Amino acid sequence: MRQLIVILGDQLNRNSAVFDGFDPAQDAVFMAEATGEAAHVWSHKLRIALFFSAMRHFAAALRSEGLTVHYAQIGSPPHGALADALAAAIVVHQPQQVVWVSAGAERLNHALKATCDQHKVPWKIYPDRHFIATENQFSDWAKGRKSLRLEYWYRQLRQQTGLLMEDDQPIGGAWNFDAQNRAAFDTRGPGLLPAPMGFPPDAITQQVIETVARYFPGHPGALDGFDWPITREQVEAALEDFITHRLPLFGHYQDAMWTDEPWLYHSRLSAALNLKLIDPATVCRAAEAAYRQGQVPLAAAEGFIRQILGWREYVRGLYAHYGDEWLDMNALNAQHDLPDFFWTGDTPAHCLSQTIGQTMRTGYAHHIQRLMVTGLYCLLAGVRPRAVHEWYLAVYVDAVEWVEIPNVIGMSQFADGGIMASKPYIASGSYIDRMSNYCAHCSFHPKEAVGAKACPFTTLYWAFLDRHEKRFAQHPRLALQVKNLQRKSAEERALIRAQAESHLAGVMQKP
Numbered sequence: 001m002r003q004l005i006v007i008l009g010d011q012l013n014r015n016s017a018v019f020d021g022f023d024p025a026q027d028a029v030f031m032a033e034a035t036g037e038a039a040h041v042w043s044h045k046l047r048i049a050l051f052f053s054a055m056r057h058f059a060a061a062l063r064s065e066g067l068t069v070h071y072a073q074i075g076s077p078p079h080g081a082l083a084d085a086l087a088a089a090i091v092v093h094q095p096q097q098v099v100w101v102s103a104g105a106e107r108l109n110h111a112l113k114a115t116c117d118q119h120k121v122p123w124k125i126y127p128d129r130h131f132i133a134t135e136n137q138f139s140d141w142a143k144g145r146k147s148l149r150l151e152y153w154y155r156q157l158r159q160q161t162g163l164l165m166e167d168d169q170p171i172g173g174a175w176n177f178d179a180q181n182r183a184a185f186d187t188r189g190p191g192l193l194p195a196p197m198g199f200p201p202d203a204i205t206q207q208v209i210e211t212v213a214r215y216f217p218g219h220p221g222a223l224d225g226f227d228w229p230i231t232r233e234q235v236e237a238a239l240e241d242f243i244t245h246r247l248p249l250f251g252h253y254q255d256a257m258w259t260d261e262p263w264l265y266h267s268r269l270s271a272a273l274n275l276k277l278i279d280p281a282t283v284c285r286a287a288e289a290a291y292r293q294g295q296v297p298l299a300a301a302e303g304f305i306r307q308i309l310g311w312r313e314y315v316r317g318l319y320a321h322y323g324d325e326w327l328d329m330n331a332l333n334a335q336h337d338l339p340d341f342f343w344t345g346d347t348p349a350h351c352l353s354q355t356i357g358q359t360m361r362t363g364y365a366h367h368i369q370r371l372m373v374t375g376l377y378c379l380l381a382g383v384r385p386r387a388v389h390e391w392y393l394a395v396y397v398d399a400v401e402w403v404e405i406p407n408v409i410g411m412s413q414f415a416d417g418g419i420m421a422s423k424p425y426i427a428s429g430s431y432i433d434r435m436s437n438y439c440a441h442c443s444f445h446p447k448e449a450v451g452a453k454a455c456p457f458t459t460l461y462w463a464f465l466d467r468h469e470k471r472f473a474q475h476p477r478l479a480l481q482v483k484n485l486q487r488k489s490a491e492e493r494a495l496i497r498a499q500a501e502s503h504l505a506g507v508m509q510k511p
């Protein structure tokens, strides 16, 4: 065999560089379901099922094109680590070279290289073509800059791609339309929402679901209700469905939350993007075309494109730039454990039980639920950033390290001390009240910080400011919030501290 081409579970990209010059007579593809990858962190059953199902469909599509695929299914024989599965394949197939696309997680590149070296097989790593920016572009951009704010990176990529640009200027005369976006629903709520297109399990997915139930019985989450797109064709259909039915109001309601409405106007495309079933340029171009054809307002198209062209490319660059440093960051010295209710949703705070309950059922929560409900709670409570990271990596179907880690450690926990965000995203229960109807169904009151009805977010918000008063008193964007704290009497502040302590002691208690 000339080349053995390793395709990792999140590299299901038919346009990948490893397929250039593929010769079916001499080359073969290698894929493996390694228990180690599914369990290297605690992982939601739906997340494992999604990966395995998409991998098996991708392998089947390659075979139908006439490519040889050596696919090691879980359990036959059992391979804990991907590197062990590759080692076994090298012994059997004796390739002259092993090639793969650079893995999102550096630990996998190391493991694959070491396996090849051990077996004295030359290896080659190709850059990942999936992204819009090249691998070194972010680091080159970051060189010599004092701060790495999203906005400037995003503008550069708008100019580079020409997305929503005319004569080198942003269409509509502005780079963003935040003022028109980010509304809450009024008290009537979202009304009848267009249900997102679902993809019930076919025979392959059904088999995967049974396999996951058998091999990962103790993992969190449920397996019923699987309806994620897992082939390129399904993802294209999901994208079209989103653009037609939900993109027009995406920007406007992108920050809103509502009881028992997990999807609202969101695209549900993150997992497909992260598995590389579709590339970000295609998704952005489709949104742009909808705007240019008068199907959606500019603010909606721009708001959506910014999430992908801006945020997604930005966090990818940040992850590569800081590498393993991310996991040791803890700028606010947060030391609490993650409360157990994060695994069950069993808590009287309605916003948390909704967000976590939905996460356990579907493997999904939208951005504001992740940032301003679960993430905010951990930030205010002072949960160890690494424990928070492990939870996020475990529970979301779209969770892969390169995108999850900067979002959690940086954006949501401010453990990076301000690399991603100029200030910690802190708020009291009033923010959640403004952006959702959660508080209307809750026994706590968002305005109260002490007493039986005190909202944990409000108590912990003041306790956070109290704890970090010195650090943020002069901060240009937080000084006002610290000033508000300082208006409280010493007695009030003592009561808040006591309430926060007793709340945390209660939720940290093992049942």
Ligand code: FAD
Pocket (backbone or CB within 6 Å): 265, 266, 267, 268, 269, 270, 271, 273, 274, 304, 307, 308, 311, 312, 313, 315, 365, 366, 367, 368, 370, 371, 375, 392, 393, 396, 398, 399, 400, 403, 404, 407, 408, 411, 412
């Ligand atoms: P939409 O709201 O429809 O947005 C469109 C697309 O924009 C998404 O599919 C996604 O690809 C991209 N996007 C939006 N925001 C971000 C962002 N901050 N960073 C990167 N891409 C973004 N996204 C993941 O893909 N995997 C994760 O593990 C992940 N963990 C997160 C953890 C925290 C604490 C936070 C605050 C955000 C996280 N995100 C993560 C980003 C974002 O929440 C999800 O991409 C989004 O909720 C997925 O749902 P959607 O596809 O319906 O997105």
